[in-house]
Amino acid sequence: MKLTLDLRTLANPAAIQEYLTEALSFPDYYGKNLDALHDMLTSWPYSTNFVLRFPSAPAPEAAAYLPRLLQVFEDSADENHSIQISVRR
Numbered sequence: 001m002k003l004t005l006d007l008r009t010l011a012n013p014a015a016i017q018e019y020l021t022e023a024l025s026f027p028d029y030y031g032k033n034l035d036a037l038h039d040m041l042t043s044w045p046y047s048t049n050f051v052l053r054f055p056s057a058p059a060p061e062a063a064a065y066l067p068r069l070l071q072v073f074e075d076s077a078d079e080n081h082s083i084q085i086s087v088r089r
Helices: 013-023 034-042 060-079
Strands: 002-006 048-053 083-088
Touching: 002 013, 013 060, 034 060, 048 060, 060 083
Parallel strands: 002 048, 048 083
Antiparallel strands: none
C-alpha cells in the first residue's frame, strides 16, 4: 500500500506529531515524539510505501525538526522491511 503523509503545511513539531497520530491511526498511548514514532514504525505490520511530502520552504520550527523526522523514518525502514520511504517536495 502507498500512504502519502503531507507535511507541507505543518508549522511545528507538535502539529506534525498530531497529524501523524491521526493519519496513521496511532493508539492513545502514542507518546507523540520521535522515539515513540520509531517504536510505532518498527512494529508497523503492513507492507507500506510511505511518501513524505516535505515543504520546499518549511516554517522555522519545522525546518529543524523535519530532517530528524526523516531520519526516524529511514532508520525504522532499515529495521522493518515492510516499510519503504520516499520524499517529495
